[in-house]
Each structure stands twice: as structure tokens, then as C-alpha cells.
Amino acid sequence: MTGKGAEELAPAGATVAGGQVAGEILTGDVLAGAAREAPGEQDASRADSRTKNNRAWFLVLPVVVSVAFTAVIPLMTVVNFSVQDIFSPTDRIFVGLDWFRSVTRDPEIRAALLRTLLFSAQVLLLEIPLGVALAVSMPRRGAGVSVALVLVALPLLIPWNVVGTIWQIFARGDIGLGGWTINNVLGVNFNYTLDSTDAWITVLLMDVWHWTPLVALLAYAGLRSIPEPYFQAAQIDGASAWATFRHIQLPRLRGVLTIAILLRFMDSFMIYTEPFVVTGGGPGNATSFLSILLSKIAVGQFDLGPAGAFSLLYFLIVQIVSYVFFTVLTRTGR
Amino acid sequence: MFEWMVWTLPTALVFVGLALLLAGMAVWARISPPVARRGFLRIETDRGDRLYIGLISAAVVLTVWIAVTDLSMWLALACALLTALVIGRWG
Numbered sequence: 001m002t003g004k005g006a007e008e009l010a011p012a013g014a015t016v017a018g019g020q021v022a023g024e025i026l027t028g029d030v031l032a033g034a035a036r037e038a039p040g041e042q043d044a045s046r047a048d049s050r051t052k053n054n055r056a057w058f059l060v061l062p063v064v065v066s067v068a069f070t071a072v073i074p075l076m077t078v079v080n081f082s083v084q085d086i087f088s089p090t091d092r093i094f095v096g097l098d099w100f101r102s103v104t105r106d107p108e109i110r111a112a113l114l115r116t117l118l119f120s121a122q123v124l125l126l127e128i129p130l131g132v133a134l135a136v137s138m139p140r141r142g143a144g145v146s147v148a149l150v151l152v153a154l155p156l157l158i159p160w161n162v163v164g165t166i167w168q169i170f171a172r173g174d175i176g177l178g179g180w181t182i183n184n185v186l187g188v189n190f191n192y193t194l195d196s197t198d199a200w201i202t203v204l205l206m207d208v209w210h211w212t213p214l215v216a217l218l219a220y221a222g223l224r225s226i227p228e229p230y231f232q233a234a235q236i237d238g239a240s241a242w243a244t245f246r247h248i249q250l251p252r253l254r255g256v257l258t259i260a261i262l263l264r265f266m267d268s269f270m271i272y273t274e275p276f277v278v279t280g281g282g283p284g285n286a287t288s289f290l291s292i293l294l295s296k297i298a299v300g301q302f303d304l305g306p307a308g309a310f311s312l313l314y315f316l317i318v319q320i321v322s323y324v325f326f327t328v329l330t331r332t333g334r
Numbered sequence: 335m336f337e338w339m340v341w342t343l344p345t346a347l348v349f350v351g352l353a354l355l356l357a358g359m360a361v362w363a364r365i366s367p368p369v370a371r372r373g374f375l376r377i378e379t380d381r382g383d384r385l386y387i388g389l390i391s392a393a394v395v396l397t398v399w400i401a402v403t404d405l406s407m408w409l410a411l412a413c414a415l416l417t418a419l420v421i422g423r424w425g
Contacts, residue, residue, distance in 0.1 A: 076349060077339045084342060094342055097400060097407060104401035316393055323390070331377050 075315075081308030099309035108285070109293060109310065113317075116269060116290045119204070123268040124261060126208050131215025131260065132253065135223055136245060138216070149220075152213045160210075164277025167206040171278075192279065196286030199279045203287050206274055211267065215260045222256035223249055258329040262322060269318060290314055359385060373425045384425045388418035 082099055086092040103109055138148045158166070173179040173191050182190040189195075192202040226249065234244045272291040275281065281288030281296075288296075294314065298307035359382060368380035375387070392414035399410035 073339070076345075079348070080340045080342060080345050083345060084340060086340060089337060089340060092340060094344075100397070100400050104397060313397060316390070316397065320390060320394070323387075327377055 078308045078311055081304045082312055084305060086304050095305065099305045100313070103306055103309045103313065109290075111285070112288055112290050112293045115288070116271075119271070119289060120265055120268045122204055123207055123211075124264055126204070127212045127215050127264055128257065128261060130208065130212045132219045132250075132257075134212065134216040135219035136249065138220055140224070149217075152216050152220075154213070155210050156213050156217075158210070160273035161277050163206060163210050164274040167202060167209075167274070168278045171202045194283055196283055199283055199286050203275045203278060206278065207268060207271065210274070211264060215264065218256045218260045219253055222253045226252050254329065258326070261329070262325055265321060265325065266318060269321070355385075375421070375425045379425060381422065384422045385418075387425060388421040391421055392418045 083094060083096060084092045085095050134152065138152070139145050155163070170176045170178045171190075171192050173183045179190055179192070182188050190198050192199040230248050231244065234248055239247070270291050271289055272295065275287045275289060276292060279287045281292045285293075294307060294310050297303050297310060363382075368382060370378045370380040370383075372378050373384075375384075379387070395414040395417050396407070396410050399405070399413070400407065
């Protein structure tokens, strides 16, 4: 990161010996812009111009303030919660790492963690290939483009809790179109309020229905950015549709698929609203994912200590998986 | 003003330590700019990247330790710091 900042400064003639923190690239741009717009100060390209232009750092201040208020201060408070047993702001006991010990050994939380990881894995395995397939088969020109885009984007326009309500009714065996068809036309016994496998399938299908369009739109945007000569060359070489996909389209989708995988992982790993509306975590605890269990502990039982420890561990997992995905997808091939 | 954040001395010390660490890294970067290189992690990292990976790995060591064993957490802390150090030096 620091290297990049320095490179961007170089054309403007400023010499900055390495940067410090995130947000520095922004400052680099600002500094470069400021230097470009001041033609009268050509000889300011010596080392001392750095001190003069450092005021541009203040432009980062709004970001720092908003991140502090929305992320850093709440996170610090959660850390404080996680090491105390709190009855009221004045009546609290320091318990050290006891909450972390009990949370990491709680069989219910461990089961929820495995369940959530399994769900995220299934979501990625289904939605990424489906989304790419959808994007590849969408028309590339003509009136069909708008029609396909609108049709594909429709599920994205529906709020989470409404998606939950739709599927809650749609999958019901007595009055829901989907559930009734499965039970009476296909002859398969399907009841998501009693059978845990059926509940799981309902929640998974709902997520696929809601979010595959996002992957498809991202992939479609990526495909549209491939210059036409690539396809012409493939045609001249007599490449099959599969070879074109494998060697031209897929490699060029790396960037957008990185974003799609990250977004879908983080979203599915914190999924809350839809299963809360459809199954409420049941039957039993078949669909009680980490977020549902966490909100039960934090808001339902108001156990701030265990909830704090729980959410910090949750946060740690999200950090690790996101960093690994990001590193693997951006640094391989270099 | 910060009463609602229910501070305790140990957590305050941890955050002061983190702030000092970041400030120290900033000063160090000003004195000698970091150079990206490849270590046993086999990805190109500069020292800031390795600090981040090291801290996250240390947190993982502590978490796994507290999840599986009742041995002293001071021992866990030593292992975690060692992990961070190894990653920072050879990662």
C-alpha cells in the first residue's frame, strides 16, 4: 500500500518517503492534484513541498471520524463487554477471559458455527457457477439485453424481510404454490416447519433465488468489458463455446468474481433476516445460524458478556476468511 | 463521557498498546520505507502486511488455546507472541 502511494506521488514531482496508514492513497491523489494545479510553484518540487502540502491530510478526517463512530468505538465497547459481567454501568465485575472460555466450548455455538460454514460453502458452490452460467447465456446486444437485465435484477429489488415472507408462504404445504406443488403434484412429503432438511433446503433455495442475480450482474458486467476482437480471434481459430469460455471469458472474470465471492461469503455468513422470518432458526435449531444465535444471546437474553466474546470471535473468522480470499484471488498469477 | 463504554484497565492497556504499535509502524515507515518481499508465507508482503497477519494468527492461537485446554493463558500469550514474531521476521 505504501509503495503505491509513493508511485502516485512521483509524477507530480513530490518526494514523499513512504506513507503511513490506510487512506493514504487518497491523500496521494489529492497531493498530486494540488501540485498539478499550482503551475506557479514549479520549484516547489523539492523535498520541502511535502511539509506545505500536508494539510491535504485533513480531507481524510471525515472518513476517520465516521469510521470511529460507526466501527472503532462500538468495537472497543464490545471488547470491554467481553471481559466483564455487567449488571449496570456502575455495577460490573471483571471476569477476565471466562466468557471466551465458555463461548468457545459451548456445543450449541460450535454447532451453529459448523452450520453457518456449511451454509456459506453451499451458497458459494451454487450461486457462483449459476450466476456465471446465467451471465454467459444472457444476450450481448439487441433489445434482449434490457429485458434480461430487468428480469435478472428483479429479486435484488425486494427487501430481505419481504423475501422471507414470500418464501414463508410460497413454501407452505397447504396454501403455498411451491410447497403445495411439491406435496401434491410431485408427491414428495415436504414440510419446512417440521422437517429440518426441508427447512434447510428452503432457506438455501431462498438465498440462491435472492442473490444469484447479484453474481450474474457482476459477471455480466465483467463479460461486457471483454473486447470483441478476442471473440473474433477465437472464432477464426475454430474454438468451441467451451474453449472460448474457459480460456477467454473465465480468466477475464477473475476481478469481478473476487468481489462476488467476497460479497456472497460475507452476506451468507451473517445471514439473519430471511431465516429469522421463514423458520425463526427452527425446527429445533436446524437453521439457527451464528447471527440468529448471537442476537438471541445479545438482545433476547441481554447477556452482554458472552455476546461480546461471541461477536469478537465471529469478527475474527470473517477477517480471516475475507483476507485469505482476497489474498488468494488478487495475488496469485503475479 | 466514556463511562458508557465500561472501560477496564486491561482492555485500555491493550488498545493503548495497539495505538502505540500503529504509531511506531508509521514512524518506522517514515524512517525507512518498507520493502515488499517473499517469505515462507509465499506471498509478497511488506512489514505492515506481516504485522496484520501476525496479529490475526496470534488471535487464532489464543482462541484455539482457550477452546481446547485449561493450561495457563500466559503460556498461550507466549505462544501467540512467538507466532507473531516468526511471521513478522520470516513470513
